[in-house]
Amino acid sequence: MDPLFFTGTCNFWINIVKPLSRWPYLTRTIAFIAWAGLVGACATISTGSHYDETNNFGLYKTFSWIDENPYINDVSAIRVDPLTQSKIQNAIQNQLEQKGYSFLEDRANADFVLAYTVGTRESIRISSYPTGYRGTWGWHVGGSHYYVHEYTQHSYTEGTLSIDIFDGNTKKPVWHGWAEKSITESDRKDPSSVIKEGVAKLLESFPR
Numbered sequence: 001m002d003p004l005f006f007t008g009t010c011n012f013w014i015n016i017v018k019p020l021s022r023w024p025y026l027t028r029t030i031a032f033i034a035w036a037g038l039v040g041a042c043a044t045i046s047t048g049s050h051y052d053e054t055n056n057f058g059l060y061k062t063f064s065w066i067d068e069n070p071y072i073n074d075v076s077a078i079r080v081d082p083l084t085q086s087k088i089q090n091a092i093q094n095q096l097e098q099k100g101y102s103f104l105e106d107r108a109n110a111d112f113v114l115a116y117t118v119g120t121r122e123s124i125r126i127s128s129y130p131t132g133y134r135g136t137w138g139w140h141v142g143g144s145h146y147y148v149h150e151y152t153q154h155s156y157t158e159g160t161l162s163i164d165i166f167d168g169n170t171k172k173p174v175w176h177g178w179a180e181k182s183i184t185e186s187d188r189k190d191p192s193s194v195i196k197e198g199v200a201k202l203l204e205s206f207p208r
Contacts, residue, residue, distance in 0.1 A: 045198050049177035049205040055167065057174070057207040062102045064110035065089070066166065072117045080118050087192055088116060091199040092163065099203070110168045119160040159183040161198055165206070177202045 051057075071085050080088075092114070093103055104110045159182060165175040179198040181187075187194045 045179050045181045045194075045201050047177065047179045047198075047201050047205065049175065049202075051175040051207060052173070055174045060101065060111040062104045062109070062111045063096055064104045064107035064113050064168075066107070066113040066115040066164075070115045072115050072164075084191055084195075087195050088118075088161065088199070091196050092116065092203070095199050095203050099206070099208070107168075112165050112168050112174065114163055114165045116164070117162045119162065159187075161195075161202065163202060175206060177205060 070089065071080060073080075097103060107113050160178055160180045162176070162178040164173060166172060167174050179202040181194065181198060183194075
């Protein structure tokens with residue numbers, strides 16, 4: 001959340017709402033509008049991505065999963081139940097197919113393969129990808145990155161879905177994207193809609 005947003009909210013409260021305290025009903029109305037705006041801002045999905053600018057994404061026609069289980073997990077990750085994993089994978093596959101790519105069961109013949117992770121607030125996680133997929137990107141807060149060997153370090157915020165895409169021939173990483181959202185109680189009860197929305201926004205930046 002932009003700090004200027006909170007500064008502006010505080011100034012709004014001090015300069016406008018407080019002087020109107022002599023009119024309780026109007027004050028409550030303005031206060032509710034300000035609160036609703038703050039809640040709405042917290043509930044939005046933010047996305048970001050990095051990619052290899054030397055890679056020719058226009059050659060990609062087919063895709064597959066990096067492994068039988070494309071959810072990269074370790075001891076520090078969120079425990080995602082199989083049903084939710086299935087919803088995430090279906091959303092990713094459907095979105096890529098809508099963008100014109102064809103899914104292949106045989107990952108060995110796919111132009112690119114992908115994996116995904118789900119992060120926790122301020123957790124630093126080390127993920128090991130399947131053997132052969134080396135030289136993965138390590139991403140730091142702020143957008144800087146470094147090159148590592150087979151292991152990737154991520155710093156995540158609560159409610160973060162991250163997708164890593166690898167070239168099918170070189171097995172090197174070519175794109176990394178993420179979507180973040182403050183998870184609500186309704187999201188926890190039925191994550192389907194937020195998963196679809198998050199995946200759609202996340203993959204908007206995947207180059208063609």
